[in-house]
Amino acid sequence: MGMDRPRNWLGARTTILLPVLVAVLSFVTGVVNISAVSISGPLGDLIPRSIQRTAGFTGALTGFTLLVSVVGLRRRLRIAWYATIVLLPVAAVQGLVQNSAVTLPFVGPVPSSAVSIPLVVLSLISLPAMLLNRRRFDRPIDLSTAQLAAGAALLGSLMYGTAGSYALRDDFTNLSTATDAFYYTLVTASTVGYGDVTPQSQQAKLFGMSVVVLGTASFAIALGSLLGPAIEKRLSEALGNMTDAQLDLLENHVLVLGHGDLTEPIIEELTGAIDFVVITPDTETATRLQQQDIAVLTADPSDEEPMQRAGIEDAVAVVAATNDDAQDALAILTAQTLNPEVNIVAAATDRENIEKLRRAGADTVISPAVLGGHLIVQSALGREGMENIADHLLDVNDEDDADI
Structure with missing residues (x-):
């Protein structure tokens, strides 16, 4: 449940990146072979003349079609998954067909294996990744x-x-x-x-x-x-909103529910350490965060719909740290209902609300005011090392960030 969960190298991003590479190689291979007069390699006798004449531009067409499918994969469309599953073997076969000596006019036989072999290999690698991540692409096509x-x-x-x-x-x-x-x-x-x-x-x-x-x-x-x-x-x-395509690619990320004075230092710590999304109903705040290249969703942080859009089922942690403990409690309750396994951390503005936030579903509740007040009082009473304790806490946080 901690934030040190290893990244899934065969997750959504990798699954989408592989077909992109296949599409580019298929297009390049098609362009290389588009002016071919004939294919005379080891497969030349097995390939019909009509296929030989169209091998080039059909390879380029397959690459372009794969790119269109990738756009659908970014939106996690089921139809795009099916299309990609069909197109990847087609790209592999085209790469195998074009992995022969291509006879070019005024040039003669030219090997095209420099791009066709990587095309075949990447196409075959992409198929298992697509099959393993089938459940991620479950959204039906939604046409108006x-x-x-x-x-x-x-x-x-x-x-x-x-x-x-x-x-x-x-x-x-x-x-x-x-x-x-x-x-x-x-x-x-x-x-x-x-x-x-x-x-x-x-x-x-x-x-x-x-x-x-x-x-x-x-x-x-x-x-x-x-x-x-x-x-x-x-x-x-x-308006400061992420698009559905951006939201669909999130995984192993942190949801920051709401925005307040306590949220700013949290955002500074998260930036560059792990992917995160801020959900806030304030349009001005959302626009400002968007201008800082911070992922943000303009919505009520206690509603189910924005949390589901922000991928709470794939999140590693949820942070609720605004100036309103009641709003934080509602957001925590919704998050715990949608994903009971996610690690929920809350910051209590008032110390009497610490237990209430725990009962709402927070795994960890920290009161910055109580913690800071304790360090200040101990320092005032002559206890030595209070400043070193604060520095140590910051050092521990830095080490945890390095492990993420």
């Missing part, structure tokens, strides 16, 4: 009605454009397959419009105009639904 509608509109417009242009393929130039139809719909709806596929009949032109209207509208709606959360994030930071 507007986001669902935006996704449905975008998907519907792409399906409409692809099916319609393929049905009218005889009225278009350079359009003969479903892939051509999807390509035309995508570049038209996104307003890129390369001009290589053009309508020839009146009916095809009218259909093309409908694709422009529906496609651009659906893209605009989808973009708005994506920008909304980003704007909300900016507002949260301006």
Whole structure:
């Protein structure tokens, strides 16, 4: 229950960092192989020609998709966990396929093992880490009605454009397959419009105009639904709040419930020693702490919801040290209910509240006023060494910080 609990090297941060490295290596490997004419290594005869031609850009695409999955992992989404579990073996297979001699135009055979072998190894290492931390990624995807509608509109417009242009393929130039139809719909709806596929009949032109209207509208709606959360994030930071992604990565940290005169020296001691989150209802205080790069959540420190958001189930300790013992007692009672195993330390402003804070669930209760008064009185009575005792307490705290 102490603060010297060792860090879990296969925790959430490591589990998320490994797919990031795999994504970067997959992207680099894909770029290295994207201009390959053929793969002629030991696996060359086993790989179909179509796969050889697409091995490069699909590797880069896998890397990009993995990065998108990592964004979901940061929010502990279950669907992101499933996507990563699928993509990691794909990245490993692509690395194995591309671990051959790549024939480049005007250059000749070039080995790509410098990046493909680390890609395979990291992909295989990442899988056990993901499986061991499966329980951490248990949050269902939470899409608003507007986001669902935006996704449905975008998907519907792409399906409409692809099916319609393929049905009218005889009225278009350079359009003969479903892939051509999807390509035309995508570049038209996104307003890129390369001009290589053009309508020839009146009916095809009218259909093309409908694709422009529906496609651009659906893209605009989808973009708005994506920008909304980003704007909300900016507002949260301006109000002194951590984002959900930042909160979800916390583990083996300390929760500081409330903020007062006693809290400032506690924050100074914790800074740089261990991760911690301050929960305070004061917006001005939260903003000031946020500007000092201190993790803070603007909420009532005695409520269950902010404690759960701040990851009390993964915390090593809870500290309640404000100027209001009654508020501290409520916060301690809630924290003890949510995580009976967590070490709870409280500072009592009034000495008569020491037992009350213990009954509320605090494991350790310290009265700074009583402790300081005792040292001062003993010094006034001529007891020697009181100052040395205070210095010794500070030295012990420094040693404990070094062990964290």
